[in-house]
Amino acid sequence: MQLNHAQRELTLKIVYYGPGLSGKTTNLRFIHSRARPEVRGRLLSVETHEDRTLFFDLLPVFFTSSSGFKVKLKLFTVPGQVIHDATRRVVLQNADAVAFIADSRRSATEENNAYWRMLQANMREIGLEPSQVPVVIQFNKQDLPDARTEEELDEARRKGAQPVVGAVALRGEGVMETLHAVAQSAWRHLDERMRLARNIGLTEKGFLTHIFQQMELRGTTLESLYPPEKPG
Ligand SMILES: Nc1nc2c(ncn2[C@@H]2O[C@H](COP(=O)(O)OP(=O)(O)OP(=O)(O)O)[C@@H](O)[C@H]2O)c(=O)[nH]1
Numbered sequence: 008m009q010l011n012h013a014q015r016e017l018t019l020k021i022v023y024y025g026p027g028l029s030g031k032t033t034n035l036r037f038i039h040s041r042a043r044p045e046v047r048g049r050l051l052s053v054e055t056h057e058d059r060t061l062f063f064d065l066l067p068v069f070f071t072s073s074s075g076f077k078v079k080l081k082l083f084t085v086p087g088q089v090i091h092d093a094t095r096r097v098v099l100q101n102a103d104a105v106a107f108i109a110d111s112r113r114s115a116t117e118e119n120n121a122y123w124r125m126l127q128a129n130m131r132e133i134g135l136e137p138s139q140v141p142v143v144i145q146f147n148k149q150d151l152p153d154a155r156t157e158e159e160l161d162e163a164r165r166k167g168a169q170p171v172v173g174a175v176a177l178r179g180e181g182v183m184e185t186l187h188a189v190a191q192s193a194w195r196h197l198d199e200r201m202r203l204a205r206n207i208g209l210t211e212k213g214f215l216t217h218i219f220q221q222m223e224l225r226g227t228t229l230e231s232l233y234p235p236e237k238p239g
């Protein structure tokens with residue numbers, strides 16, 4: 008988090024972390040496609056010719072609050088291939104929250120677990136205390152055979168402390184819900200420490216509304232929470 012009172016700017020960093028090919032870049036591409044140009048910048052991707060993330064993807068989402076504060080959300084993905092461990096550590100630096108993108112297939116369980124442990128290790132290596140960084144778990148690729156069922160996701164919800172979202176990122180299902188959960192977690196965590204409502208005159212509801220009112224939410228569970236602004 009960067010809070011610059013003189014420039015009246017607040018920047019939050021959210022990192023999409025997870026095994027190779029779990030769908031991290033697909034999440035960002037979908038968000039980019041559904042955000043109005045007023046609230047988003049370019050999607051910057053550094054990838055191989057096979058579409059594997061080589062360094063990171065970055066999508067900035069931003070708005071100016073009614074109190075005149077510029078609020079920027081920087082969405083990053085890490086590269087999932089095993090060899091890029093050092094890069095994952097660099098990208099994770101100063102993360103305010105993490106969206107852990109897992110592959111729902113049972114055959115991917117071991118890999119998910121390995122990357123989960125790697126996430127904790129990476130955080131420690133860069134001086135982040137894992138228990139102090141909010142994490143939201145997305146079980147992506149729910150469309151594939153052998154994917155965990157909704158009941159199994161419920162079990163994960165009961166067992167773990169983190170919010171769990173099922174997704175088919177390729178079709179955009181669960182993508183906005185994941186972003187909402189991780190943005191909300193990041194905000195709450197920062198607000199506890201920084202008293203953002205008092206210090207910059209922005210509430211959680213205001214923060215989320217500024218972002219999600221400018222997203223195309225049709226067909227998502229967020230639609231009724233953030234009805235589009237009426238023109239005029
Ligand atoms: N069936 C299915 N395929 C998906 C889904 N989401 C992503 N994919 C596919 O999975 C492949 C990998 O997706 P990416 O978004 O590039 O994965 P990544 O996590 O960014 O991979 P790295 O950059 O290598 O870490 C692509 O072919 C996607 O089209 C999904 O929900 N269902």
Ligand SMILES: [Mg+2]
Binds near residue numbers: 031033058085086087
């Ligand atoms: Mg990628």
